[in-house]
Amino acid sequence: MDTTIFYYTGTGNSLWVAGKLAAKLNCAEPVSISGLKSKSTAVDTGAVGLVFPVYIWGVSAPVIRFIDTLNRSQAGYFFAIAVNAGQVSNTLVQLKKLLARKNIDLSAGFEIKMPSNYIPWGGPGPEEEQRRLFELAEQKISRIAAAVSDRRRLPVEKGPLWQRILFTAFYKMTFSRVPGMDSKFHVDDKCNGCGICAKVCPAANITMHGGRPVWNHRCDQCFSCLQWCPQEAVQYGKKTPGYKRYHHPEVKLKDMLKS
Ligand SMILES: Cc1cc2nc3c(=O)[nH]c(=O)nc-3n(C[C@H](O)[C@H](O)[C@H](O)COP(=O)(O)O)c2cc1C
Ligand code: SF4
Ligand code: SF4
Known part of the structure; x- marks a missing residue:
């Protein structure tokens, strides 16, 4: 098996993205990080991917806990997809730093916009708009699959500077609460x-x-x-x-x- 895709999801967007990507890469079913019980996760396939939702403009605690378990023995190519509702902000920059602490280089970091599940700010939007997002997401997943197949090393995608400064401050203020x-x-x-x-x-x-x-x-x-x-x-x-x-x-x- 050449590629392993890990995912975390609350409402299925990241699971859907991970599943679509796995089908395009012809690799095994994605693995839920919520189901992993071991304190050590071997990263030993040729390529490893992590698909997860952006929470409060950054990487959520369960994803950080998963990164802490990573035990790198082989994976030469590590990529990530930050699934979001339009504000990826600094999430993939933060992820790159978190992985670097485990001696893992984030080779490429992509963002994909999907309907919002953050209900305190309202519903997911009209169904027609949701369908448009799914179509755009499918197109982006195809481009990501091509990049991953070629093991392309790319800079991580990120939001505008103002967003990264302001919202990273919110992230830090909120995280422990x-x-x-x-x-x-x-x-x-x-x-x-x-x-x-x-x-x-x-x-x-x-x-x-x-x-x-x-x-x-x-x-x-x-x-x-x-x-x-x-x-x-x-x-x-x-x-x-x-x-x-x-x-x-x-x-x-x-x-x-x-x-
Ligand atoms: C607690 C929480 C915080 C969120 N914060 C952000 C955010 O900062 N930026 C953003 O674009 N989307 C944010 N979202 C929306 C999700 O990232 C988005 O809807 C994602 O597609 C959900 O993925 P899932 O269905 O795999 O859980 C947030 C959602 C939740 C639940
Ligand atoms: S929002 Fe909190 S309590 Fe509800 S399912 Fe997620 S982790 Fe559990
Ligand atoms: S809130 Fe009540 S009805 Fe809803 S899932 Fe929980 S137990 Fe079931």
Whole structure:
């Protein structure tokens, strides 16, 4: 096996990107980093890719924890795709530095814009616009596949300078507060106690008590629990009852539970 693709996802966009890329590269099914239990991840194929969503203008804690496990023995070509909703900012520059600490050179870093799953700022946008983003994403994935096949070394893609300065400051201010941000989650009367929110949480941050989910302040803010609740009963703050839910239309709950 020549290429291994790792991914992290909350609402399926990154899983879809990783799957499409794997098909174009004719390599094995992508590996979920949420499912990895070992403290050491061997990086020993010819090319290794990491596909993950941008959170708060940077690299999220679960992705940083995964990078900490990397154990480089062979991979000569390491690439990444930062899936985002239009503001990749400094994410891939930060990733390059994080990997350098593990003695891994990020050979190429690409960004792909997809619909937003950050529901506190509203829904994912009109379906027509979503379809346009998926089409553009497919085109970009083809270009990425060609670059990866050729083992092309490229500078990482990044947002404008103002964004990188301002939003990197926000990222640094917010990062340590993320696990406790789940105090804004609550459920409404539509909850039927099915427990899917707890099962889909990649951080095992939700426990069921008296047929209702309880968030335990180890949150990574992926919004899986809210976006995959079949009853749309999970709310975050006050505005989300009026906002449309989102997950990638081709990714199903069973794919999430598998990963
Ligand atoms: C907590 C959180 C923070 C986010 N921050 C950003 C951001 O800084 N820039 C951006 O473009 N998108 C941001 N997004 C949107 C996601 O990166 C985007 O919707 C991505 O496609 C989701 O991928 P997934 O479906 O694989 O989880 C954020 C989403 C979440 C949940
Ligand atoms: S997934 Fe929704 S309905 Fe099911 S237990 Fe969680 S909040 Fe309740
Ligand atoms: S509690 Fe919800 S938002 Fe937090 S990590 Fe779990 S699924 Fe993601």
